Amino acid sequence: EAVMIAEAGATLQQARDAAAEAGRQFPLSLASQGTAQIGGVLSTNAGGVNVLRYGNARALCLGIEAVLPSGVVMRDLKRLRKDNTGYDLRDLLIGAEGTLGIITAASLVLAPIPAESGVAMLSVESPGAALSLLSLAQARMGGGVTAFELISGQSFDFLNRYFPQMRQPFAEPPSWSVLIEVGLPAGLAAGEALEGLFLAASEDGLASDGVIAQSGQQAADLWSLREHIPLANRAVGAIASHDISLPLSEVASFIRDAQAMLAAAGDMRINCFGHLGDGNLHFNLFPAKGRRREDYDSIREALSRRIHEMVVARGGSFSAEHGVGRLKVGDLERWGDPARLAAMRAIKQALDPLGIMNPGAVLG
Ligand SMILES: Cc1cc2nc3c(=O)[nH]c(=O)nc-3n(C[C@H](O)[C@H](O)[C@H](O)COP(=O)(O)OP(=O)(O)OC[C@H]3O[C@@H](n4cnc5c(N)ncnc54)[C@H](O)[C@@H]3O)c2cc1C
Structure with a gap:
């Protein structure tokens, strides 16, 4: 059935090697795969370079075993492609950045190796x-x-x-x-x-x-x-970095308009690169030659705010694959749908009433 059960502490590289030994591939691939662990890649719903074909970590996980904040173990290491039996706690824990429990193992989808x-x-x-x-x-x-x-x-x-x-x-x-x-x-x-x-x-x-x-x-x-x-x-040292995603139809006009906005704001270099097939750009700003990051201290925040505003106005996301963590708690509050934020807070309160799981992350 091409499914692998991995413990959360296995590195992504170890999982990929184990799949290869079985004549299959685990198609999640990131530059940090030598150190990133299965628990980490699921908790951040990591993406990487093969999302276009295989999806991100969420799409590659069929089941999860986790310790919930109350201390009970949720055993849900299913290997099923179909299972419509109520709320999907697996999907809730994936991408939760450790705020709802500790993942201890997962069942992962393997794919054929292309010939x-x-x-x-x-x-x-x-x-x-x-x-x-x-x-x-x-x-x-x-x-x-x-x-x-x-x-x-x-x-x-x-x-x-x-x-x-x-x-x-x-x-x-x-x-x-x-x-x-x-x-x-x-x-x-x-x-x-x-x-x-x-x-x-x-x-x-x-x-x-x-x-x-x-x-x-x-x-x-x-x-x-x-x-x-x-x-x-x-x-080089960035003035500011942005991990954004956009509908594909908005990508080209965003890059053009953001370049124009930044050219008017000051002299700087832009390094725009990333997973274009997923609409995910890393849009990073650097000092002009001969200048230092500190020279931009007074405009850094306003520039990032403006870029994120342009992204959100086009139906995009201010955090495509790097998550919310503690740095982007304010961004989530600013741009998150109020009903969604209220539901997220209610879920956090229900599962972790004492706030012991990664306090301060995601919801602040
Ligand atoms: C060079 C480089 C390239 C990268 N490329 C990409 C990329 O292309 N795409 C991408 O998405 N990310 C990328 N990343 C970011 C990062 O490597 C991934 O998000 C990775 O999944 C993090 O795994 P980790 O084991 O290091 O987790 P950590 O950094 O240790 O933890 C990440 C988060 O997950 C939580 N967590 C960790 N383990 C568990 C667990 N068992 N249960 C519950 N919560 C847990 C932590 O509390 C934390 O909030 C890159 C990082 C580097 C350094």
């Missing part, structure tokens, strides 16, 4: 062109598109500065590019499928240049560039 896989990095004219390319790729390969990441020219600049030993695929970093991964059934060569996609995209004026990995090592090198972007960002 053929391939990776390409293509330069595109704009975020809008990147989204058209995604539609084209999905029209040609259906659910075979497993990852679709947007990378800005600023990302390549930062990588060049802090990781100069990493080989970059473009002689001149393009303003925008995408990293595409496909996983296809036997009989469909991934390299050929990506070449066909590139040719069709060139004809439509969507992609102008690019590389298709010719080996597993080249594919890993392209992914490594993507995975080093957060590390390069940290080395």
